Amino acid sequence: MRHWLVKTEPDAFSLDDLRRESPALWDGVRNYQARNFLREMQLGDVVLIQHSSCKVPAVVGLAVVSELALPDPTASDPEHKGFDPRQVADIDAGKPPRWIAPRLSYLRPLRTTLPIARLKARPELADSHLVRRARLSVMPLSESEAACIASLADDTLLP
């Protein structure tokens, strides 16, 4: 079982929104590195939800991967902001969809929410994607990184 971290803007879709709408399609990813990580997700993997572009950016809760990478419907919708005509072309050509979305099921809030600033200060996380890769919206956590976060959050990070 792997741990992942995903970012979401709470004004658009918060952890509470996920709780109410669980399970929810995690759509809208339009970055190839993030997409590749979405492809690697396995059923039962635990996903840390991080609120971004808000007052206190922080890891706030947990979800679990409950359905694997589906074609992202928002990429096929011309009315949608994330529309990408190449998605339609891929599907018409019988190719794997360019943009995908897993389904995530709400688990729980962290007992202790973890502001990003606090995580960035931790030497154990200095080499993590979280600290090193700006703007990446989906990333894996190593076992040691997950253990560090589990300790800080006073949570097992287990389903």
Added chain:
DNA sequence: GCCAACGTTGGC
């Protein structure tokens, strides 16, 4: 709202 750190686009 600023701006650094990216990723993407398109002319050549």
Added chain:
DNA sequence: GCCAACGTTGGC
């Protein structure tokens, strides 16, 4: 295939 211009993300 290079790279300048441009757009976006997201912490601060």
